[in-house]
Amino acid sequence: MPLDRPNAPKLESYWMPFTANRQFKAAPRLLVAAEGMHYTSADGHQVLDGTAGLWCCNAGHGRKQITDAVSRQLATLDYAPSFNMGHPIAFDFAERLAAIAPGPEGAKLDRIFYTNSGSESVDTALKIAIAYQRAIGQGTRTRVIGRERGYHGVGFGGISVGGLVNNRRVFPLIPADHLRHTHDLARNSFVKGQPEHGAELADDLQRMVDLHGAETIAAVIVEPVAGSTGVLVPPKGYLERLREIATKHGILLIFDEVITGFGRLGAPFASNFFGVTPDLVTTAKGLTNGVVPMGAVFASRAVHDALMTGPENAIELFHGYTYSGNPVACAAGLATLDVYESESLLTRAAELQAKWDAAIHSLKGAANVVDIRTIGLIAGIELSPRDGAPGARAYDVFVDCLAKGLLIRVTGDIIALSPPLIVEEAQIDQIVSTLGDALQRAA
Numbered sequence: 001m002p003l004d005r006p007n008a009p010k011l012e013s014y015w016m017p018f019t020a021n022r023q024f025k026a027a028p029r030l031l032v033a034a035e036g037m038h039y040t041s042a043d044g045h046q047v048l049d050g051t052a053g054l055w056c057c058n059a060g061h062g063r064k065q066i067t068d069a070v071s072r073q074l075a076t077l078d079y080a081p082s083f084n085m086g087h088p089i090a091f092d093f094a095e096r097l098a099a100i101a102p103g104p105e106g107a108k109l110d111r112i113f114y115t116n117s118g119s120e121s122v123d124t125a126l127k128i129a130i131a132y133q134r135a136i137g138q139g140t141r142t143r144v145i146g147r148e149r150g151y152h153g154v155g156f157g158g159i160s161v162g163g164l165v166n167n168r169r170v171f172p173l174i175p176a177d178h179l180r181h182t183h184d185l186a187r188n189s190f191v192k193g194q195p196e197h198g199a200e201l202a203d204d205l206q207r208m209v210d211l212h213g214a215e216t217i218a219a220v221i222v223e224p225v226a227g228s229t230g231v232l233v234p235p236k237g238y239l240e241r242l243r244e245i246a247t248k249h250g251i252l253l254i255f256d257e258v259i260t261g262f263g264r265l266g267a268p269f270a271s272n273f274f275g276v277t278p279d280l281v282t283t284a285k286g287l288t289n290g291v292v293p294m295g296a297v298f299a300s301r302a303v304h305d306a307l308m309t310g311p312e313n314a315i316e317l318f319h320g321y322t323y324s325g326n327p328v329a330c331a332a333g334l335a336t337l338d339v340y341e342s343e344s345l346l347t348r349a350a351e352l353q354a355k356w357d358a359a360i361h362s363l364k365g366a367a368n369v370v371d372i373r374t375i376g377l378i379a380g381i382e383l384s385p386r387d388g389a390p391g392a393r394a395y396d397v398f399v400d401c402l403a404k405g406l407l408i409r410v411t412g413d414i415i416a417l418s419p420p421l422i423v424e425e426a427q428i429d430q431i432v433s434t435l436g437d438a439l440q441r442a443a
């Protein structure tokens with residue numbers, strides 16, 4: 001991409017996140033505009049968004065309804081303090097979220113705590129869980145359980161329960177332990193939806209109890225479908241079993257729905273999709289269609305109410321952010337919910353499921369493809385690595401697809417797809433054919 005244009009940005013000052021900075025700056029890839037299903041790159045090409053940005057622009061890009069709501073809010077109330085002061089739109093948004101909250105009617109997780117990102121939602125949920133245990137007289141429960149290959153953002157809590165060694169190895173961690181991951185290509189491969197084998201891996205939570213003592217464990221957190229670590233779909237019965245064991249031992253169950261929330265699986269939340277209700281749900285990304293940073297933790301009334309004790313003039317939870325419930329973010333969120341509802345986007349993935357599954361699984365047999373997994377509007381396509389160069393093949397496919405006008409995401413040698421939920425069938429075909437050609441060239 002030519003950066004010798006007069007208005008091209010200088011690249012040194014911006015220290016990019018989760019990026020090989022020197023490699024990127026030697027061959028930068030810049031996006032300058034977005035509309036609907038497409039980005040425009042700095043050199044003027046249209047790029048089909050196969051990843052909804054970073055799993056967040058569920059309603060696609062440049063949605064006028066959201067843009068208008070944000071600019072109206074900016075002109076009306078741009079900011080208001082979040083501690084000890086309120087503003088109506090934060091309450092309005094919470095009420096709307098409560099109405100679609102995960103959980104069955106009458107037992108929805110309809111108490112909403114605002115954050116600014118997925119990482120903050122995770123650390124908030126872990127803190128709520130520990131505070132809850134203490135509030136009910138279980139103050140020894142301070143350990144948190146995550147899962148190998150889990151990604152829960154980059155806060156100290158999130159990396160402690162996360163299961164990616166590169167995110168953990170240089171940093172101190174809070175007391176945590178990990179269930180084994182459920183990825184098992186020997187027993188489950190090329191599966192549409194949930195794999196048959198592996199429910200018994202949920203018994204690892206029982207092993208944690210046997211090893212550490214239930215009285216030390218506050219919560220267990222999992223992504224219902226692991227996204228960032230390569231699209232790992234829970235085996236049939238796994239989440240149900242985790243719920244059962246957590247309940248039996250007084251351990252709170254947290255679903256990290258930063259990716260799966262807001263329609264990604266064809267239901268508003270993965271909790272609805274799998275029919276398993278956790279105690280806390282973390283969200284971000286699709287909450288505002290990605291356009292203004294925001295996250296939210298959904299808590300059950302039991303968890304919330306346990307903390308609403310003590311003198312009425314006492315702060316119940318010593319936690320919060322300057323931008324919790326930021327009015328502009330709430331305006332974006334409310335308009336996003338309007339778009340989701342008017343276009344039935346929270347269930348559209350279910351309508352596209354058969355088409356998506358068939359199209360993506362048609363790549364079975366393509367060069368070096370060792371597995372394909374699909375659920376909702378998500379696909380993971382796992383490649384065999386090049387000898388001595390893990391990740392290189394998928395990276396080449398990523399660069400090749402971009403040159404051909406398709407944005408995909410890679411993690412190691414796994415390609416992840418998660419287009420905006422407005423994707424058309426012809427665009428699904430385009431994703432598959434562009435990707436198929438790139439796989440051939442990377443062989």
Ligand SMILES: Cc1ncc(COP(=O)(O)O)c(C=O)c1O
Pocket residue numbers: 116117118119120122151152153154223227228256257258259284285
């Ligand atoms: C499941 C999950 N949790 C947490 C996060 C962290 O979110 P953020 O990058 O907004 O902090 C992510 C980001 O991809 C995620 O996928």
